[in-house]
Amino acid sequence: DTEVTQTPKHLVMGMTNKKSLKCEQHMGHRAMYWYKQKAKKPPELMFVYSYEKLSINESVPSRFSPECPNSSLLNLHLHALQPEDSALYLCASSQEAGAQPQHFGDGTRLSIL
Amino acid sequence: AQSVTQLDSHVSVSEGTPVLLRCNYSSSYSPSLFWYVQHPNKGLQLLLKYTSAATLVKGINGFEAEFKKSETSFHLTKPSAHMSDAAEYFCVVSAAGFQKLVFGTGTRLLVSP
Numbered sequence: 001d002t003e004v005t006q007t008p009k010h011l012v013m014g015m016t017n018k019k020s021l022k023c024e025q026h027m028g029h030r031a032m033y034w035y036k037q038k039a040k041k042p043p044e045l046m047f048v049y050s051y052e053k054l055s056i057n058e059s060v061p062s063r064f065s066p067e068c069p070n071s072s073l074l075n076l077h078l079h080a081l082q083p084e085d086s087a088l089y090l091c092a093s094s095q096e097a098g099a100q101p102q103h104f105g106d107g108t109r110l111s112i113l
Numbered sequence: 114a115q116s117v118t119q120l121d122s123h124v125s126v127s128e129g130t131p132v133l134l135r136c137n138y139s140s141s142y143s144p145s146l147f148w149y150v151q152h153p154n155k156g157l158q159l160l161l162k163y164t165s166a167a168t169l170v171k172g173i174n175g176f177e178a179e180f181k182k183s184e185t186s187f188h189l190t191k192p193s194a195h196m197s198d199a200a201e202y203f204c205v206v207s208a209a210g211f212q213k214l215v216f217g218t219g220t221r222l223l224v225s226p
Contacts, residue, residue, distance in 0.1 A: 097212040
């Protein structure tokens with residue numbers, strides 16, 4: 001069992017839909033991350049939150065909108081996605097943002113029709 | 114700047130034989146190094162980490178890695194492979210003050226009976 005919980009596990013949506021991915025951790029970590037992973041590739045960093053503030057945005061298109069309501073929760077709001085956005089979306093957390101091991105959830109498998 | 118090179122995209126072993134997954138890194142700073150494993154449709158699980166303490170690092174499930182500064186290597190080994198070890202393995206580098214992890218391209222380990 002992972003200590004970072006992501007919901008839903010699978011999501012299928014049309015290009016005009018609005019949906020949200022959710023991530024939760026109760027390890028007291030103060031840094032949380034969103035990654036995108038395509039098949040047979042390593043994860044690509046999208047966003048970093050440190051102490052609930054956005055500290056890194058890796059030039060992600062605005063159709064992806066992150067939100068950190070509190071230190072345990074991280075959301076990723078999706079709107080008007082493209083077929084190439086289909087991927088595994090991974091959430092991770094670490095004690096602090098930096099050279100520390102990150103704990104990953106099992107991801108949300110997103111398919112855009 | 115930091116980078117990681119995983120020297121083999123695929124490694125095939127028989128059950129009960131040793132495993133060697135090779136990783137070379139480059140870092141302008143004292144690096145922190147990690148190995149993660151990813152089973153199909155799962156998130157990444159931390160196997161072990163090096164953070165400037167002992168150069169021989171023991172991890173979970175019988176894996177270990179040795180940090181060799183002179184060779185800029187951090188190879189992952191296991192004395193005896195199990196079928197359950199079949200997965201994708203990522204070598205990762207970071208450094209103090211950096212909020213990002215830098216991933217290698219991954220090595221797929223195949224274990225045959």
